[in-house]
Amino acid sequence: xxxxxxxxxxISFGGLRAVDNFDITIEKGQLYxxxxxxxxxxxxxxxxxxGVYKPSEGIVLLDGKDITGKKxxxxxxxxxxxxxxxxxxxxxxxxxxxxxxGLHNHLHYTTIEGxxxxxxxxxxxxxxNKRALELLEVFELEKEAEQLASNLPYGKQRKLEIARxxxxxxxxxxxxxxxxxxxxNETQELMKTIRFIKDKFDMTILLIEHDMKLVSGICEELSxxxxxxxxxxxxxxxxxxxxxxxxxxxxx
Amino acid sequence: MxxxxxxxxxxxxxxxxxxxxxxxxxxxxxxxxxxxxxGDVIMVGGYVVLTVVSTMGFSPVVGILAAVVxxxxxxxxxxxxxxKPLRMASSPLAVLITAxxxxxxxxxxxxxxxxxxxxxxxSVVTVPALVxxxxxxxxxxxxxxxxxxxxxxxxxxxxxxxxxxxxxxxLAVAEDKxxxxxxxxxxxxxxxxxxxxxxxxAAIAGVLxxxxxxxxxxxxxAMPGIKAFVAAVFxxxxxxxxxxxxxxxxxxxxxxxxxxxxxxxxxxxxxxVLIVVLLVKPTGILGKQIQEKx
Amino acid sequence: MKLKTTKxxxxxxxxxxFVIALFAVVQIFLSAGKVSSLMQGLxxxxxxxxxxxxxxxxxxxxxxxxxxxxxxxxxxxxFASAFFSKxxxxxxxxxxxxxxxxxxxxxxxxxxxxxxxxxxxxxxRGDYLAIVTLAFGEIIKNIANVxxxxxxxxxxHFSIKDAVSLNMEPDGVMLINGPQGITGxxxxxxxxxxxxxxxxxxxxxxxxxxxxxxxAIMSIRDNRIAAESVGINITKYKLMAFTVSAALAxxxxxxxxxxxxxxxxxxxxxxxNMSIMILVFVVLGGIGNMRGSIISAVLLTLLPxxxxxxxxxxxxxxxxxxxxxMLFNWSPGAIELRKRYSPKRLLSKNKAAKxxx
Numbered sequence: 001x002x003x004x005x006x007x008x009x010x011i012s013f014g015g016l017r018a019v020d021n022f023d024i025t026i027e028k029g030q031l032y033x034x035x036x037x038x039x040x041x042x043x044x045x046x047x048x049x050x051g052v053y054k055p056s057e058g059i060v061l062l063d064g065k066d067i068t069g070k071k072x073x074x075x076x077x078x079x080x081x082x083x084x085x086x087x088x089x090x091x092x093x094x095x096x097x098x099x100x101x102g103l104h105n106h107l108h109y110t111t112i113e114g115x116x117x118x119x120x121x122x123x124x125x126x127x128x129n130k131r132a133l134e135l136l137e138v139f140e141l142e143k144e145a146e147q148l149a150s151n152l153p154y155g156k157q158r159k160l161e162i163a164r165x166x167x168x169x170x171x172x173x174x175x176x177x178x179x180x181x182x183x184x185n186e187t188q189e190l191m192k193t194i195r196f197i198k199d200k201f202d203m204t205i206l207l208i209e210h211d212m213k214l215v216s217g218i219c220e221e222l223s224x225x226x227x228x229x230x231x232x233x234x235x236x237x238x239x240x241x242x243x244x245x246x247x248x249x250x251x252x
Numbered sequence: 253m254x255x256x257x258x259x260x261x262x263x264x265x266x267x268x269x270x271x272x273x274x275x276x277x278x279x280x281x282x283x284x285x286x287x288x289x290x291g292d293v294i295m296v297g298g299y300v301v302l303t304v305v306s307t308m309g310f311s312p313v314v315g316i317l318a319a320v321v322x323x324x325x326x327x328x329x330x331x332x333x334x335x336k337p338l339r340m341a342s343s344p345l346a347v348l349i350t351a352x353x354x355x356x357x358x359x360x361x362x363x364x365x366x367x368x369x370x371x372x373x374x375s376v377v378t379v380p381a382l383v384x385x386x387x388x389x390x391x392x393x394x395x396x397x398x399x400x401x402x403x404x405x406x407x408x409x410x411x412x413x414x415x416x417x418x419x420x421x422x423l424a425v426a427e428d429k430x431x432x433x434x435x436x437x438x439x440x441x442x443x444x445x446x447x448x449x450x451x452x453x454a455a456i457a458g459v460l461x462x463x464x465x466x467x468x469x470x471x472x473x474a475m476p477g478i479k480a481f482v483a484a485v486f487x488x489x490x491x492x493x494x495x496x497x498x499x500x501x502x503x504x505x506x507x508x509x510x511x512x513x514x515x516x517x518x519x520x521x522x523x524x525v526l527i528v529v530l531l532v533k534p535t536g537i538l539g540k541q542i543q544e545k546x
Numbered sequence: 547m548k549l550k551t552t553k554x555x556x557x558x559x560x561x562x563x564f565v566i567a568l569f570a571v572v573q574i575f576l577s578a579g580k581v582s583s584l585m586q587g588l589x590x591x592x593x594x595x596x597x598x599x600x601x602x603x604x605x606x607x608x609x610x611x612x613x614x615x616x617x618x619x620x621x622x623x624x625f626a627s628a629f630f631s632k633x634x635x636x637x638x639x640x641x642x643x644x645x646x647x648x649x650x651x652x653x654x655x656x657x658x659x660x661x662x663x664x665x666x667x668x669x670x671r672g673d674y675l676a677i678v679t680l681a682f683g684e685i686i687k688n689i690a691n692v693x694x695x696x697x698x699x700x701x702x703h704f705s706i707k708d709a710v711s712l713n714m715e716p717d718g719v720m721l722i723n724g725p726q727g728i729t730g731x732x733x734x735x736x737x738x739x740x741x742x743x744x745x746x747x748x749x750x751x752x753x754x755x756x757x758x759x760x761x762a763i764m765s766i767r768d769n770r771i772a773a774e775s776v777g778i779n780i781t782k783y784k785l786m787a788f789t790v791s792a793a794l795a796x797x798x799x800x801x802x803x804x805x806x807x808x809x810x811x812x813x814x815x816x817x818x819n820m821s822i823m824i825l826v827f828v829v830l831g832g833i834g835n836m837r838g839s840i841i842s843a844v845l846l847t848l849l850p851x852x853x854x855x856x857x858x859x860x861x862x863x864x865x866x867x868x869x870x871x872m873l874f875n876w877s878p879g880a881i882e883l884r885k886r887y888s889p890k891r892l893l894s895k896n897k898a899a900k901x902x903x
Contacts, residue, residue: 043546050775052546076777084546088772090765092834101765104758105777111786114757115750121757128758146553168776286673288822334869337877345612346876349829352822353872356865364862478680478818485677514707520688523681530674531666546771 009058033219079171102167266503275450291477297458327451488539593740607834610767615683623796656796
């Protein structure tokens with residue numbers, strides 16, 4: 001069964017057809033890219049998949065389960081995690097706490113146990129610290145664990161956001177322009193990290209990107225959006241050489 | 253007939269609230285802050301007129317002019333000294349608390365100069381009461397003037413915002429301060445002008461309020477200030493027509509509540525209506541829903 | 547990695563220690579007879595304000611919501627508990643037990659109000675939430691002022707108009723007399739109890755913050771959309787902070803009510819004036835900083851008393867101090883100056899200069 005199966009997804013904002021007849025199928029362990037010029041509707045697709053917007057048409061199946069139109073929280077519990085175009089970290093929390101926030105639905109104790117500091121609190125907090133640190137180590141952020149998330153440099157903030165998303169133990173990871181604002185070195189490092197995540201966690205990843213080096217470097221398949229419609233779809237090499245795609249990006 | 257006279261009184265009181273609310277909403281929309289001291293500027297206006305007219309013996313016109321001038325200077329000074337330094341503070345609560353401090357300051361200065369005793373205010377309105385419907389309905393001069401003045405102010409303000417360069421600058425700063433600055437708009441000057449206009453309006457509201465309800469203490473401005481703030485939010489904070497509608501509706505609800513339900517519960521009724529409205533329409537009557545971009 | 551836990555716990559322990567030290571110092575002065583009766587009268591109110599400040603900071607600083615109706619919860623707690631205590635003065639002669647039950651009743655009642663008000667209100671945007679909480683605070687105060695409750699041989703009678711409409715038998719007794727409030731509340735509060743309640747408040751709030759629920763609440767404050775994206779239930783946690791805060795404010799109200807023989811819902815005690823005063827404590831002490839709330843509540847409550855010598859001018863000076871402190875602590879310009887001329891930096895500059903030589 002494919003991890004993600006989307007059929008005929010669509011939404012309009014007033015008179016504007018932002019996403020139209022969007023289909024995509026992603027298999028487990030795949031690294032799939034969603035590209036297209038600015039304003040093509042890529043983030044809107046992400047928002048539709050994660051419950052930020054409710055689609056007007058279409059079906060979204062996650063590992064066979066229908067999650068169409070469900071709320072963000074339910075979708076996350078079902079197994080989709082995401083990062084955002086403009087990094088959305090919990091700025092008042094430490095790096096470690098940001099990741100621990102991601103563990104919220106996986107390790108519990110009741111409010112009373114927390115306030116009264118009963119044994120369960122200590123046991124679970126210890127486990128949370130352990131798991132969160134392990135994740136931070138994947139991204140080489142463990143040294144900054146106690147720092148405020150807002151103190152991290154931009155590149156590390158991006159990595160932290162991905163770490164937090166992974167903490168929710170998703171089946172599908174959506175990355176929205178993870179390389180935005182990065183220089184070529186940082187982008188190379190990011191490509192390595194994404195490949196590492198895919199392998200270590202057997203993670204299925206759908207990413208939006210403008211950086212063609214990254215896209216051609218790690219994505220196995222691509223969908224190209226333009227004005228809300230799918231322009232081309234398929235194996236990365238083929239899609240990037242498609243004259244329609246080239247035209248869409250560069251103009252006539 | 254008494255319903256209509258209550259209604260008219262409500263519209264009159266509401267007009268005063270509306271004028272005060274206009275100041276609140278303009279400052280909120282453009283400087284992005286809640287000026288808690290706004291209500292107390294009203295009180296200052298009242299005392300200026302009292303001093304100039306009763307103590308110094310000038311004519312009411314001079315008194316009103318003096319009030320407007322003093323309040324305008326006061327408003328602009330407060331903005332420069334106490335609010336501007338906090339414009340870029342890490343939390344919008346900082347300037348809110350400072351405004352509270354300014355409010356306390358104004359109240360206590362007035363307390364020191366004039367004492368806590370209620371001063372009686374001679375109305376500046378010399379227009380005689382209008383007697384209608386064979387003597388069954390009497391509209392006081394104060395009420396007529398209040399409603400007329402508020403209509404003029406509302407119209408004038410709307411024209412000013414739409415047609416003048418400064419007015420358009422205000423809209424720009426309200427929309428996006430950074431972009432406005434990049435377009436060459438003098439943001440500091442625009443904000444100062446906003447406070448000037450708001451404070452001038454507060455002075456006028458003070459004169460009208462004290463003429464209709466002729467008692468003045470250092471705390472006279474506080475409750476109307478809060479109610480006007482409620483009115484501004486009620487009508488949709490940041491919206492000028494909203495402030496007018498909110499103010500007038502609030503005045504009507506207050507007077508009718510006092511008359512038909514209970515005098516002690518009148519305030520609670522006003523607040524209860526506000527709550528109901530906001531629960532149904534969370535951004536106020538004319539308020540805009542600002543969508544957060546994901 | 548043990549760093550985090552120890553640093554945070556140490557920080558919190560300092561706060562507890564600070565409160566206990568304060569208590570010890572006051573006790574010493576008291577036994578030495580060096581505390582004026584005026585100051586003695588302030589001890590319990592001080593504890594009340596500290597609890598109110600800490601609990602409000604939970605909503606404003608940790609949950610990130612501006613609530614201007616905090617005094618309303620204090621009012622609920624005060625009246626509910628005073629009513630209970632007055633009714634059971636003879637029934638439960640053991641003051642400590644009676645007060646404890648009154649405390650629970652007051653906190654519960656306030657918590658219920660917190661839930662009822664929170665559910666519709668917490669989905670409003672910032673400024674609108676502020677004005678609605680202010681409205682609720684005023685309504686609660688207003689209703690407390692028009693409550694008439696009496697008891698006679700037939701049972702309880704209740705009215706919101708006046709005492710006469712209760713239609714009581716001649717042996718009837720007024721329990722809540724409208725604007726005259728409740729008289730004859732047993733004076734079960736004391737400074738010791740006040741400090742104990744402050745410590746309990748700190749315990750609840752600090753432990754809540756440093757827990758899974760606290761992280762959830764702060765995540766919502768920092769970035770609601772991101773919090774949702776990691777599966778955190780926004781309404782549940784906003785409501786949790788609001789309700790816990792309300793319960794603690796109710797407890798403060800209980801402490802307050804049992805310190806006076808007459809409890810009235812006067813505007814300056816339970817209206818927006820009080821709510822705003824507590825907000826001033828919170829912001830001045832640092833949004834989210836519980837120790838700061840304690841310090842500013844104590845300082846700002848004592849300040850008018852310390853300035854009593856300047857009697858007429860004291861409120862004026864108070865307001866000037868407030869404005870100056872806000873500008874000093876919060877304006878980016880002042881913060882920049884402080885950083886540049888901070889003792890730490892000057893010392894290290896000196897050191898570097900010396901090393902160059």
